Amino acid sequence: MTATVTTPGPRRARVISKKAVLPWLFLAPGLLLALVFKFLPMGKGVWLSFFDVRPFLGDRWVGFDNYTRVLTDHRFQDVVGHTLVLGIGMSLGGIAAGFLLALLLEGQARSLKIIRTAVFLPVVTATAVVGEMWRLMYYPTSDGLINSGLGLFGLGPVPYLDNPDTALWATTAMGIWMLAPYNMVIILAGLAGVDRSLYEAAAMDGVSLWQRLRHITLPAIRPALGIVLTLAAIRGLRVFTEVYVLTGGGPAGSTDVWMTRAYTLGFSRNDIGGASAASVLLLCVTLLLTVTVNYFRKRGDVR
Amino acid sequence: MRDRRRCIDVRLRRGHRLAAALAVSGLLFGTAACGSGSGSARAGDPNTLEVWTRSDPESAQTYQRVFTAFTKKTGIKIDYQPVMNFDQQLQSRASTKDLPDVMINDTALMGSYQAQGLLKPIDPASIAGHGEITAKSWSSTVGRDGRHYGIPYSRQAMTLFVRKDWREKLGLPQPKTWQDTLALAKAFATRDPDGDGKKDTYGMVVPGSAQNGYIAWWGASWLWQGGVRIIEKDGTGYRPAMGSEAALRTVTWMKDNLFCGDNGVIQPSALTSVTANTTNFQDGNAGMYLTGPYNISTFDKALGKDTYEVLPAPAGPAGNDVLADGENIYFGARTGKAQQEQTLAAFLISPEGQTLAMTGDHQPVVRIPVNSTLDAAKVRGDARWSVVQKAYEDDSLQFPNAPDWAPMKQDTADSLNALFTYCGSDVKAGLKELNDTLAGDLKDQDLLK
Numbered sequence: 225m226t227a228t229v230t231t232p233g234p235r236r237a238r239v240i241s242k243k244a245v246l247p248w249l250f251l252a253p254g255l256l257l258a259l260v261f262k263f264l265p266m267g268k269g270v271w272l273s274f275f276d277v278r279p280f281l282g283d284r285w286v287g288f289d290n291y292t293r294v295l296t297d298h299r300f301q302d303v304v305g306h307t308l309v310l311g312i313g314m315s316l317g318g319i320a321a322g323f324l325l326a327l328l329l330e331g332q333a334r335s336l337k338i339i340r341t342a343v344f345l346p347v348v349t350a351t352a353v354v355g356e357m358w359r360l361m362y363y364p365t366s367d368g369l370i371n372s373g374l375g376l377f378g379l380g381p382v383p384y385l386d387n388p389d390t391a392l393w394a395t396t397a398m399g400i401w402m403l404a405p406y407n408m409v410i411i412l413a414g415l416a417g418v419d420r421s422l423y424e425a426a427a428m429d430g431v432s433l434w435q436r437l438r439h440i441t442l443p444a445i446r447p448a449l450g451i452v453l454t455l456a457a458i459r460g461l462r463v464f465t466e467v468y469v470l471t472g473g474g475p476a477g478s479t480d481v482w483m484t485r486a487y488t489l490g491f492s493r494n495d496i497g498g499a500s501a502a503s504v505l506l507l508c509v510t511l512l513l514t515v516t517v518n519y520f521r522k523r524g525d526v527r
Numbered sequence: 528m529r530d531r532r533r534c535i536d537v538r539l540r541r542g543h544r545l546a547a548a549l550a551v552s553g554l555l556f557g558t559a560a561c562g563s564g565s566g567s568a569r570a571g572d573p574n575t576l577e578v579w580t581r582s583d584p585e586s587a588q589t590y591q592r593v594f595t596a597f598t599k600k601t602g603i604k605i606d607y608q609p610v611m612n613f614d615q616q617l618q619s620r621a622s623t624k625d626l627p628d629v630m631i632n633d634t635a636l637m638g639s640y641q642a643q644g645l646l647k648p649i650d651p652a653s654i655a656g657h658g659e660i661t662a663k664s665w666s667s668t669v670g671r672d673g674r675h676y677g678i679p680y681s682r683q684a685m686t687l688f689v690r691k692d693w694r695e696k697l698g699l700p701q702p703k704t705w706q707d708t709l710a711l712a713k714a715f716a717t718r719d720p721d722g723d724g725k726k727d728t729y730g731m732v733v734p735g736s737a738q739n740g741y742i743a744w745w746g747a748s749w750l751w752q753g754g755v756r757i758i759e760k761d762g763t764g765y766r767p768a769m770g771s772e773a774a775l776r777t778v779t780w781m782k783d784n785l786f787c788g789d790n791g792v793i794q795p796s797a798l799t800s801v802t803a804n805t806t807n808f809q810d811g812n813a814g815m816y817l818t819g820p821y822n823i824s825t826f827d828k829a830l831g832k833d834t835y836e837v838l839p840a841p842a843g844p845a846g847n848d849v850l851a852d853g854e855n856i857y858f859g860a861r862t863g864k865a866q867q868e869q870t871l872a873a874f875l876i877s878p879e880g881q882t883l884a885m886t887g888d889h890q891p892v893v894r895i896p897v898n899s900t901l902d903a904a905k906v907r908g909d910a911r912w913s914v915v916q917k918a919y920e921d922d923s924l925q926f927p928n929a930p931d932w933a934p935m936k937q938d939t940a941d942s943l944n945a946l947f948t949y950c951g952s953d954v955k956a957g958l959k960e961l962n963d964t965l966a967g968d969l970k971d972q973d974l975l976k
Contacts, residue, residue, distance in 0.1 A: 278644060279621040279644070279645075280621065280624065281643065281644035356804075363795065363796065364795040364796055365795050367727070383796075386797075386799060386948075388948055388949070391799075471736075472736045472737070472739075472801060473738060474736050474738065474798055475736075475798040475799055475944060476798075476945035477737070477941060477944075477945065491614055491615050491618065492739060492740065492937045493933055493934040493937055494618075494639055494642075494933050495934070496618065
């Protein structure tokens with residue numbers, strides 16, 4: 225003991241330098257890329273949100289003007305509402321649908337593997353392609369796929385994307401379709417870890433299906449649900465491509481969301497400062513949401 | 528240079544998929560990391576000009592042909608970049624203060640570019656052959672300070688494309704007024720012009736989304752024909768003009784007859800459609816389309832030359848003016864290659880350069896030549912182009928080019944899209960709100976009178 229105390233300095237320093245530096249060396253390329261492509265642009269975005277941006281005439285410092293302008297713009301207030309409806313709807317819908325799919329498709333049979341692969345396809349398809357496909361499916365006459373289906377029951381046709389009352393819900397439905405399979409995979413992994421003997425014991429006790437879900441399955445997959453929820457909190461509010469391709473924010477701005485508004489500000493109105501302010505606000509809200517979800521997840525884990 | 532473009536592309540893809548909150552700023556400033564020096568080997572060469580055009584691969588081939596001829600003639604090399612999402616990528620480059628030497632893009636963007644300081648002023652007299660461009664074309668390149676900031680390159684005006692075979696089958700005349708157009712549209716929608724026994728045709732195609740201001744672009748011709756101006760010049764400034772009686776009358780007419788009238792006058796989903804997905808005319812299920820002549824080659828391929836006709840836009844209560852549009856040649860600010868740039872511009876507006884850009888196997892990039900010694904119909908051997916040329920010369924009006932038009936176009940589009948979406952909406956109140964917003968836009972630019 226004393227020997228180690230007498231010669232701590234150089235030995236510990238050597239140990240730290242070897243053991244601690246190696247992982248950083250391995251991480252360096254990734255960190256460098258992240259720094260250059262993520263954190264520097266992010267920092268520049270924050271910086272520009274305080275300026276009236278005019279690259280060739282010199283940026284003008286405007287303090288919090290861009291933020292005030294964005295926050296007091298009634299169109300921006302509308303889009304916050306739309307973003308919440310869409311973000312929460314897509315996230316919760318995606319989790320519920322993913323859970324249902326996972327329960328239906330859990331198992332080892334080969335046929336299930338094929339179906340699982342088929343169900344997973346929306347995740348690997350480009351969002352722009354999915355948007356175009358759903359535009360065709362939602363086509364507001366009886367030629368549209370969904371409306372021709374409704375026609376078999378003597379219903380419709382429904383103008384899903386053309387009616388401002390339904391457009392946001394129609395966009396949410398497409399989002400759920402895209403998100404659910406991803407959640408399904410994570411929940412399936414969680415389900416694989418459930419102790420089978422619990423189900424057998426439950427079956428012997430004659431419990432109902434709902435009780436089995438409530439008391440065995442859900443507690444067992446809580447870590448998986450925690451991951452899915454965290455991802456939803458990060459992704460939920462930054463929806464862009466789905467809306468941009470499907471409706472472009474219309475009709476009458478009824479599907480305009482945070483990111484499409486920021487995009488319009490930046491690229492249609494050339495208001496880069498305003499667009500940066502809107503983006504920074506979204507970053508803050510997303511961070512807050514992620515930290516909150518993580519806090520509750522960890523508190524739940526401890527309990 | 529290719530590296531830089533790939534870099535931008537990667538940024539864009541990452542922007543959509545990954546960069547949660549900062550996609551916009553990421554898109555803009557990520558390219559800073561890609562480095563302005565990636566193309567520097569050639570960018571530094573005084574005998575190479577970097578040229579950007581807003582083009583798809585099809586029209587890029589025509590541009591390439593023009594530039595090859597230019598290099599052969601002058602020895603000045605062209606580093607040519609066709610860019611699809613031009614404005615986004617230009618903003619990226621602007622943020623690095625490294626602009627292309629020469630850009631060819633829409634006329635209506637000039638005020639916006641000038642307001643940002645992206646353009647070099649131009650003295651028309653420094654461009655050889657400047658006298659062959661008409662005063663009307665030159666006048667559209669004057670900026671707020673009275674100096675020229677662009678050189679006219681191509682012009683166009685909207686015309687009405689009509690399914691001739693359908694019209695003749697139903698025994699109806701060519702439309703000359705709004706009422707004729709409406710009657711024809713209703714007939715196309717209800718009288719089964721394609722004869723398949725199904726009610727699957729529509730009267731007219733409308734790209735009516737507010738995205739990128741589309742409905743303001745398409746609707747401008749109707750506004751002009753109703754005697755409406757979006758903003759009006761007033762001394763050295765401007766004032767908004769959407770609160771006028773003419774605006775109320777015209778927008779109400781459009782709403783009642785086109786968007787909220789009988790089913791089938793316009794195609795379904797018009798109010799969320801942009802031109803890229805407004806394909807009903809070439810798909811053969813809509814009978815009319817008021818649009819630019821760049822569609823002629825597409826329609827010829829899809830429908831056949833003889834199935835449709837190109838007509839002057841029918842007249843409204845105040846005449847038959849249509850939206851004129853086109854492209855200008857712009858010189859990027861702070862590049863030191865003035866002489867080479869002027870040589871290129873002189874070639875592009877010369878009869879040789881314009882003819883090359885109007886012909887060939889690919890999409891032509893000059894629609895109506897700005898060079899007054901040329902006749903579009905003769906160069907192409909196609910009489911339909913004289914309809915477009917006449918519409919541009921006699922009955923056309925451009926968007927105001929001196930102010931930063933982008934925010935005003937977007938606000939007009941947002942407002943029109945909302946008025947046409949809610950059929951029960953109060954047009955007068957909606958237009959008053961738009962007028963106030965336009966006043967705000969002008970005030971932001973210190974142009975409000």
